[in-house]
Amino acid sequence: MGEKRPRSFYVLAAFFAAYVLFLYGPMIAIYILSFQGPDGGLTFPMNGVSLVWFSKLFAGTGIVDIGAAFKRSLKLGIVVMVLTVIISVSAGMAFRKSFRGASFLFYVAIASLIMPSIITSLGIALEFRLLDDFAIKRGVEGWTTAMGLFTSGLGAHLTWTLPFGLLIMFAIFNRFDGRLEEAARDLGATSWQTFRHVVLPIILPSVVGIGLFGFTLSWDELARSSQAIGSVNTLPLELQGLTTTVTKPDIYALGTLTSAVSFLVIFLALIVILVLQARQRRHGSDAGKGLV
Amino acid sequence: MLSRDLARSAQVPLQLKVPLRFDKSRFGLTEIGCSMVQDRKSFVAWLQSVPMMLVFALFFLLPMLLVTIVSAWDYNEYEMIPAFSLRGYSDTFEGCIADLPDLCTILKTYLNTLKLCFLTWSLTLLIGFTVAYFLAFHVRSKTWQIVLTLLCTIPFWTSNVIRMIAWIPLLGRNGLVNKGLLGAGLVQQPVEWLLYSEFSVVLALVHLFTFFMVVPIFNSLIRIDKRLIEAAYDAGASGWQTLVNVVIPLAKPGIVIGSIFVITIVMGDFVTIGVMGGGQIASAGKIIETRLNALQFPAAAANAVILLGVTIMIIAALTRVVDIRKEL
Numbered sequence: 001m002g003e004k005r006p007r008s009f010y011v012l013a014a015f016f017a018a019y020v021l022f023l024y025g026p027m028i029a030i031y032i033l034s035f036q037g038p039d040g041g042l043t044f045p046m047n048g049v050s051l052v053w054f055s056k057l058f059a060g061t062g063i064v065d066i067g068a069a070f071k072r073s074l075k076l077g078i079v080v081m082v083l084t085v086i087i088s089v090s091a092g093m094a095f096r097k098s099f100r101g102a103s104f105l106f107y108v109a110i111a112s113l114i115m116p117s118i119i120t121s122l123g124i125a126l127e128f129r130l131l132d133d134f135a136i137k138r139g140v141e142g143w144t145t146a147m148g149l150f151t152s153g154l155g156a157h158l159t160w161t162l163p164f165g166l167l168i169m170f171a172i173f174n175r176f177d178g179r180l181e182e183a184a185r186d187l188g189a190t191s192w193q194t195f196r197h198v199v200l201p202i203i204l205p206s207v208v209g210i211g212l213f214g215f216t217l218s219w220d221e222l223a224r225s226s227q228a229i230g231s232v233n234t235l236p237l238e239l240q241g242l243t244t245t246v247t248k249p250d251i252y253a254l255g256t257l258t259s260a261v262s263f264l265v266i267f268l269a270l271i272v273i274l275v276l277q278a279r280q281r282r283h284g285s286d287a288g289k290g291l292v
Numbered sequence: 293m294l295s296r297d298l299a300r301s302a303q304v305p306l307q308l309k310v311p312l313r314f315d316k317s318r319f320g321l322t323e324i325g326c327s328m329v330q331d332r333k334s335f336v337a338w339l340q341s342v343p344m345m346l347v348f349a350l351f352f353l354l355p356m357l358l359v360t361i362v363s364a365w366d367y368n369e370y371e372m373i374p375a376f377s378l379r380g381y382s383d384t385f386e387g388c389i390a391d392l393p394d395l396c397t398i399l400k401t402y403l404n405t406l407k408l409c410f411l412t413w414s415l416t417l418l419i420g421f422t423v424a425y426f427l428a429f430h431v432r433s434k435t436w437q438i439v440l441t442l443l444c445t446i447p448f449w450t451s452n453v454i455r456m457i458a459w460i461p462l463l464g465r466n467g468l469v470n471k472g473l474l475g476a477g478l479v480q481q482p483v484e485w486l487l488y489s490e491f492s493v494v495l496a497l498v499h500l501f502t503f504f505m506v507v508p509i510f511n512s513l514i515r516i517d518k519r520l521i522e523a524a525y526d527a528g529a530s531g532w533q534t535l536v537n538v539v540i541p542l543a544k545p546g547i548v549i550g551s552i553f554v555i556t557i558v559m560g561d562f563v564t565i566g567v568m569g570g571g572q573i574a575s576a577g578k579i580i581e582t583r584l585n586a587l588q589f590p591a592a593a594a595n596a597v598i599l600l601g602v603t604i605m606i607i608a609a610l611t612r613v614v615d616i617r618k619e620l
Contacts, residue, residue, distance in 0.1 A: 005430075008430075008531065009430050012422065012430055013430070015423070015426065016422075016427075016440070019419060019422075019444075019502075020443060022499065023444070023499070024447070025462075026455070026458035026459050026462055026499070027447070027450070027454065027458045029458060029461050029462060029468075030457060030460075030461060033461055042460060042461060043464055043467050043468070044461060044467075044471070087343045087344050087347065088344070090340045090341070090343055090344070091340060091344040093340050094337040094341035095337075095341070096337075097333055097334060097336075098334055098337065099337035099338040099340075099341055100338055101338075101345070102341070105344065105345055105348070108353065109344070109348065111352075112348060114552055114553060114556045114607075115352075115356075115560075116556055116557070116559055116561075116577065116599060116603065118562055118580050118581060118596070118599075119359065119560060119580070120351075120352065120356075122355075122359060122580060122592055122596050123352075123354075123356050123358055123596075124351055124355045125584070126358045126359060126362055126589055126593065127354060129589070130362075152351075155347065155351030156351065158347050158351060159347070159351050162344060162348070166344070191336075213449075216449035216450070217449075219451075220449075220452060220453075222452060222453060222563055223560075223561075226563075226581070227584055236451055236452075239451070239453045239454070240453050240563065240566075240567065243453065243457060243567050244571070252457070255451070255453075255454040255457055255458075258450075258454060259450050259451065259454055262449055262451065263446075265449075
């Protein structure tokens with residue numbers, strides 16, 4: 001590293017620092033403002049420091065039932081995370097071999113990723129509405145609507161998280177040494193044993209990454225849920241609704257709380273990834289260590 | 293790295309073992325056995341891909357098909373009527389001919405959306421390229437590269453709405469920026485156009501989506517053979533010349549992929565424009581939302597088809613610049 005840095009390095013480093021400030025500055029501002037005193041407003045300066053706005057949030061006064069939306073989003077996020085991991089890993093394994101419709105599936109995933117969210121959301125809403133109309137016309141007893149958090153809402157979230165999951169799987173297997181699997185098979189392992197004891201432990205840190213994407217993208221999803229979630233709202237939808245009506249810092253408190261969940265999940269995922277990687281390094285290779 | 297592998301996976305079906313199957317009868321048992329193993333393997337692979345196919349079929353392909361079909365249905369105040377009608381389209385373009393030479397609402401809205409899109413695109417490209425360039429060429433240690441990339445990624449994992457609200461204490465009438473300007477005596481009255489304006493919409497869009505430029509461009513830059521750059525220097529090129537004639541052409545795939553992301557997001561956006569525009573700014577995505585709120589599904593679907601058409605045209609124009617299929 002003894003080499004002297006060119007002048008452009010310092011210019012670009014300053015630019016990068018400014019970009020990071022631009023990214024985090026505003027967010028940090030609302031985290032600070034959520035601890036505003038009881039008489040404080042939506043802007044600086046701070047009018048004392050308190051937890052008033054958080055306690056208001058938990059008491060459920062003033063704002064719509066945030067607790068319920070919080071739980072709904074959490075449940076949906078966890079389900080989306082689990083499904084994204086399972087479906088993406090499974091499809092990722094499939095793409096290593098050839099199968100009918102592989103390139104079709106790939107292009108569909110990319111299309112789903114870049115499709116403007118409002119169109120996807122509209123399509124899913126239409127689909128369920130037509131289904132409802134059909135069922136009611138046919139006189140299915142007690143039918144009100146099939147639309148809901150874990151039907152249309154779940155589907156809408158998966159169209160957003162699965163393409164990310166699949167792309168991460170491609171990145172994983174790009175660096176994967178296929179000879180390890182061959183070795184396992186030569187030693188008599190079944191396909192499942194090969195996957196369970198050889199492939200999975202190696203790709204596990206990245207699979208945790210897929211889970212991280214699955215949860216956080218669902219936790220914060222707004223545009224695709226907007227039309228397709230049914231009668232109840234997720235937390236981001238409630239937040240969006242509040243932006244037009246709320247004039248007190250409770251909205252910042254809610255923002256801080258929501259971000260805290262995101263940061264907690266990110267932090268946990270990164271810790272798990274680091275631990276797994278460290279373990280891999282320890283157990284990884286015994287090459288050159290002589291016979292065990 | 294990533295994209296090269298995508299190509300491999302995308303091309304796989306092109307090299308199917310069709311000949312093997314045809315040759316079954318002509319060859320011995322082993323060949324048949326081999327072909328059966330191959331068939332079984334590809335059947336297992338197909339099974340593994342079924343869950344993902346099902347999700348996309350149910351929640352993406354079928355909905356898209358329905359959008360197209362319903363866009364040509366009739367409707368009244370409260371329900372859609374399954375009969376062929378182009379009312380959804382004609383209502384959308386209402387007054388476009390009668391109002392000439394003035395522009396009708398829909399054209400004005402699209403022009404405005406395109407303007408926002410262009411502004412956001414150029415800013416995200418400029419910032420995204422610079423950040424990616426710094427990360428790829430100036431950060432030398434692998435660990436630092438990961439840490440700094442992570443630093444750029446973390447906001448992507450947090451809520452967009454919160455990142456929009458976050459501008460209020462800064463840009464509002466009593467926000468930090470106005471206080472600063474007033475305090476410095478640069479303005480006599482608070483600047484009003486900082487929040488709930490096109491300025492704040494573009495600012496928020498850049499804030500939210502530059503990430504989508506950074507990642508693919510970084511991915512392209514990191515794959516550039518460093519010797520090419522040394523060769524350019526050795527041949528007497530200045531830093532600027534190397535950038536323009538060597539680095540940027542090689543980064544084109546990343547630039548195009550990032551551009552597609554940003555453009556499709558901004559073209560269909562209604563949340564950022566709604567929140568940061570204070571409900572005052574029209575956009576292509578917002579028309580669909582408004583129609584939906586009025587339960588005019590066929591009209592909403594017709595607008596979705598139009599939006600999709602415009603978006604696809606922009607993407608097609610971009611992919612002419614560079615054949616991304618080669619790069620994917």
